[in-house]
Amino acid sequence: MRPTTAWQAMAQHPVSFLTSSWPWRSLAYLSGGVVVGAAAVLVFGLGLAAGLALLVVLLGVAPLVGLVLAATVVATVERRRLRLVDLDHLPDPHRAPDAPGLRAWVATRLKEQVTWRELTFTLLSAAALWWLDLLVLGFSFAVPAVLIASVDGETWPWAVFGAIVLLASPYTVTSWAGARAAMARTFLAPRNRELGEELREVRASQSRLLDSFDAERVRIERDLHDGAQQRLVSLGMTLGLLRLETPAGSPQAELLTQAESQLATVHKELRALIRGLNPPVLADHGLVAAIEDYAGRFPIPVTVDLKLPERLPRKLETTMYYLLNEAMTNIAKHSGATTAEVRGRYHSDLLIFDITDDGHGGVDPAAGTGVTGLADRVAALDGRMRVSSPAGGPTLLHVEVPCRFA
Template identity: 40%
Template sequence: MTTRVTHLADALRLRHYLLTRWPWRALAYLVTTVPIAGVLCVGPLAVAAPLLAAVNGVRRDTNPVSLPLLAFLTLGALLVVAAAPLVSFPVAALERWRLGIVDGRPMPARGWPGLAARYTTATGWREAGHAFLLAGVVPLVHWVVLLAILVDLTLVAGPWLADDGNQVVLGWTSVDTPAQAVPYALLGVALLPALWYGLGVLAAAQGAATRWLLDPPADSAQLREVTRSRARLVDAYEAERRRIERDMHDAAQPRLTSLTLQLGLARLDVAEDSPAARPLAVAHDQARDLMTLIRQIVHGIRPQSLTELGLAGAVREIAEESTVPVDVRAAVDGPLPEIVETTAYYVVSECLSNVARHAGATRAGVRLARTGGRLTVEITDDGHGGADPARGTGLTGLADRVAAIGGRMLLASPTGGPTLVRVELPCRP
């Protein structure tokens, strides 16, 4: 997770939101909505106004619905629905561009798919639904908000409006003198920040609805199948990894150990001044080095400390070997799935290695916590920050490893530090 705020929904969580540029962007988004919604509401209003009049007449038994009126309403409604997929196409293109005012996340543009596709695809009707949202719901909400703003401004201006001795209505009450209006004016001033914040909430909600309708998520069935296939690949990889580990540990490593012992015994039987002594010594040393290398490879596949000590103990062992002092806090109760333990171990190992090599930190911390069905791993340091996954493959590889088992990795590393890496892994039994 980067520290840069890219859309209004996140900006609303900032403590100093009212002092940022985001309230003004929210206001610009709402104001530019007005002419678009005003044009779009003409068609539905042409049908809704006579319909409401007819319903009101029937309710009062003064004006029964005539056949021409019924035909007009039916034909008008059909024309509005039929035109919606066509009218909504340019509106959707404009809205995708305009959404950038409050949401900087990219939204793919869509070209003209053909006339038939506008009536036969879900995209066409979702865009039509967005047009009806702008034509019907948005104007009503904007009118309510505008009324609230006018009431609040009336409260603030109450002392000046009552200055000439005339009775002034301030929302739910009336006043005759400026002194009576002062408490209401103070209330109006106190409500201004809430209204300013409320405009941001309204703009964020409208932007979220726009993104949901114009940029629909991937097909849920297809997404579930992709998730299942990824889980199957991870399980297959883990099974193959365990097989390789067993083969190297149970077959290759004992045979190499035996070879090293045989070469050592042969060195004892060969005189030092023999022509074969030197090559035999070199072969013996290479066999020992190769045995050490295989142990390291086996350790890299599945660290022995992870098997013997568990996740908390293995992390403490990594911390003790780090060149930077590391404080470890672990609250992990009960067994964890093997893939979760392995992933968390390598996340801590890679992050502490990055701290030692790149962060310039004097201290680091690791926190392990299991809450419900989720394991949280946090690695912090007091270094100079500025960690960027785009500048290397380490963090990107960790993110891919975490995502492969359904977890997520968040990064906060502003320039000047500190750096926080947070990993959340599902660990349901």
């Protein structure tokens, strides 16, 4: 297994570790820590002095607030520096402000717990961590250099000691770099509650997208029905009136026959499109009847075995209809199957659907196929989907979606 931290690299490959980039990355991490820590001491010292001096005239609050917010900058730099010795991504737990502008940004940051953890880390870094970085670097390199440079006939044991310390410096530097990085991650990583809030926002966004798509689908269906379809009907009536004035058997009559035939085909296709956008059978009779109706018009035989206790909530029913519709369409387009089956049950507050076909298989969800869109629909409902599709088939899509009947 490839190591993702300097500590793992040193523990897994203690010999080859010496020729890897990890010791140099650890050295860069500690050297950068000295620079960042010294800068933090300077900025915080000047800011604190200015804030306390101006506090007596009620002007010191702004510098003190600025120091708190400056800690977020130090934390951002530290998260980037951690990539030197820890390849696991450390997300920024700060949330976007509720409104635009500097005032909203400041108010949001001051209310977040992570801001105060970052302030604590910055004060710890300024007060102790950068000194320890400097001490480790000095012990690993400066002390051996002094001992080796001052060698003579009586002090050669110290020179040997200095050489041993220098040879061990990759392990010394990496050990402290790993410990420092673990400490930084403890302060700067998002807490479970913060991650939970972020996940809730993502799920709410997905839900809003589904609602938006549903509303847009209804609008398109209404516009097609009330607009394009009515114009086609009007065009058919115009052609009918024109036929009354056209001599039978004339070239114009033949062209009218062709136009009427094409118009009938377009009208039929438009009705099918409108029925697919918002099928009346779904609104009137529910998911089971709608899937059975769609399966009856499917180009290959489909066995429908859906047993649900009652009508689903409207939003869930509509989403599941289009999910099953899309899954069946993928079977017809890509699988080469001769038969398919849609099976659904409700058990322990879960809707469970299995869509199977006897096609050639080989479906790879990671390859960006139509299965990705299905997975996104399921995820938006807090559900999960698994795919089994060995080469040669059969293919199984297993979908589980939470559902509670009121």
